[in-house]
Amino acid sequence: MTLAQKTSQSAHGVDLYEADHYAWLVHNAALIRAGRASDVDLGHIAQELEDMGRSEKRALGGHLTVLLLHLLKWQFQPLHRSSSWRGAIYNAREDIRALLKESPSLRVCVPELVADRFGIARYNTANETGLPETSFPSDCPYTVQQLMDPDFWPGVPQERQSGLKC
Secondary structure, three states, rough: HHHHHHHEOOOOEEHHHHHOHHHHHHHHHHHHHOOOOOOOOOOOOHHHHHHHHOOOOOHHHHHHHHHHHHHHHHHHHHHHOOOHHHHHHHHHHHHHHHHHOHHHHHHHHHHHHHHHHHHHHHHHHHHOOOOHHOOOOOOOOOHHHHOOOOOOOOOHHHHHHHHHHO
């Protein structure tokens, strides 16, 4: 057993990564800060870093789903438009902007995520509105640029869109 494996074990010989994830994180962070790289649990740290990347991509997909769902409701149920929907659209755009500002390399994932998540948004929109799923386009009708444009409000004449900001 290597020193790194020994230091990642609790006093009872249990793998700390499996037994107490938080303690494992604190322990390995302390080892890194102390410059004891040879004692760090590199295999699990690599796994954690990959998991963090997947988590950020999942979060981006979730924000895009919320945005798509509310844009569809906004466009296809004009008589039900509300400040709540407007706020949800604004918040989703801001969440996406903030995430892309922190992790700009995720920008390349946006078109793929929009295509992947549109079906989920379409299904959820149909469930929430009571409209048949066939009421909505089968492919995303919005460009990535439109999704991120704070002045884009589908189904609203262009000249009236600027007054819809939150």
